[in-house]
Every structure is written in C-alpha cells, then in structure tokens.
Amino acid sequence: MFDPLKYADELIDSKQENELLKWLRQLNDEEKFTFVWRVLNVNPWQGCKLVKRSQLKPIFLEVILANGLVYGDASTVSWYMKAVLPGLGYKRVLEMIKAHIDIAPLCVYKTLYWLPWLYRNQSKKLKNEIRILIEEFNQKYPNYQPRRSTGTHA
Template sequence: MFDPIEYADERMDLKQENELVKWLRQLEEEQKFTFVWRVLNANTWKGCQLTKRSQLKPIFLEVILEKGLVYGDASTVEWWIKAVLQGLGHKRVLEIIKAHMDIAPLCVYKTLYWLPWLYRNQSKKLKNEILALQVEFNQKYPNYQPRRSIGTHA
C-alpha cells in the first residue's frame, strides 16, 4: 500500500511509479480519487501527473479541474487542464471553463493564454470556440487587470 503524502514528497523511479499506478487503478473509484486528491494538495505537479495516469471517472476529473481553475495560478493552470484533458475531452473542458465567465472571470482569464496552445491540433470548430471565448471575455471585461493570481475574482 502507498501513502499519498510520502508519494508527494519522495522521488520515484519509473518502475516505482508504474507499480503505484497499477495499484491505484485497482482501487475503488472513491479511494482512487481520495489518494490523487491528497497528492494534489501536497504536491500539485506530481498530483497533476498522477491524475493523467490514474483513469479517474469524469465526475472526479471535473472536481480536479474546478480546483485547478480556482487555485492554479496563470502558469500552473496549464498543469491542471492537461491533467484532465484526455479523460474529459477538449469540448467538456472548454464548457467547464466557459461556465466561469460570469461568476469567476479570473478562472477564465488564467486559461486564455494556454487554450490556443492546448487546442492547437483540434478541430476548427473548437478553435473557433476558443476565439469566441476570448472575444466574449474581452467584451465583458475590456480592461481586465487582476490583482490576484489565484481565486475566482480579481
């Protein structure tokens, strides 16, 4: 059995990482999520890497993305998005980000730099949705200058 805090603090070689992921995938969904969540809280980078490999159900990936949108800063929000992108899909991730437009503009603002890059190999329709999101954000918040890098509001 592995300990999430020890995992977050220690370096592991590839063999150890693979053993942990194999063990993790055998757990019940709630146990798997709890382990990953504890790692995320102790070490964001390792937690995001583990999220990508843990095969969590979409509902748990959505919770992880929501946390990342709020607590990730402008540079680390990319980690959170990448962590869930494969499991949720590009369209669902974009829908979740868009849902924050009116209630948490800082969450959207932090993603605007990364979205074109993360969606560069996607369909023209998705690329147009990102462009539309950028335009809508700039119209609603023309001179947006956040005073904080994390949270939901400037």
C-alpha cells in the same frame, strides 16, 4: 499500500511509479480519487501527472479541473487542463471554462493564454469557440488586470 504524502514529496523512479499505478488502479473509484486528491493538495505538479495516469472517472476529473481553475495560478492552471483533457475531452474542458465567465472571471482569464496552444491541433469549430470565448471575455472585462493570481475574482 502507498502513502500519498510520501509520494507527493519524494522522487520515484519509473518502476516505483508503475507499482503505484498498478496498486492505485485496483482501488475503488472513491479511494483512488482520495489518494490522487491528497497528492494534488500537497504537490500539484506530481498530482497532475498522477491524474493523467490513474484512470479516474469523469466526475472526479471535473472536480479536479474546477479546483485547478480556482486554486491554480496562471502557470499551474495549464497542468490541471492537460491532466484532465484525456479523460474529459476538449469539448467538456472548454464548456467548464466557459461556465465561469460570469461568475469567476479570474478562472477564465488564467486559461486564455493556454487555450489556443492546448487546442492547436483540434477542429476548426473548437478553435473558433476559443476565439469567441476570448472575444467575449475581452468585451465583458476590457482592460482586465487581476490583483490576485488565484481565486475566482480579481
């Protein structure tokens, strides 16, 4: 059995990581999520790497992204987006970000820098949706200057 706190704090080699992933994939969905969640709370970088490879169900990936949008800062929010993109897809991630525009503008603001870069190889339709989101944000929040880097509101 692996300890999520030990995993979060130690560097492990690829052999150890493969053993961890093999063990993790044998767990039921809730146990797998609990392990990954504990790693995320101690070490977001390690946790996000684990999210990508642990085969979590979409509902858990949505929880992880929602958490990352609130508690990630302008740099680390990209880790969360990259971690869940393979499992949720580009469209769902964008929908979740857009859903925050009226209730949690800081969550959206932190993603605006990363969205064009993360979606650079996607369809024109998705790229256009990003452009529209950026324009809508700028119209709703002209000269937006948050005083905090995490949370939901400036």
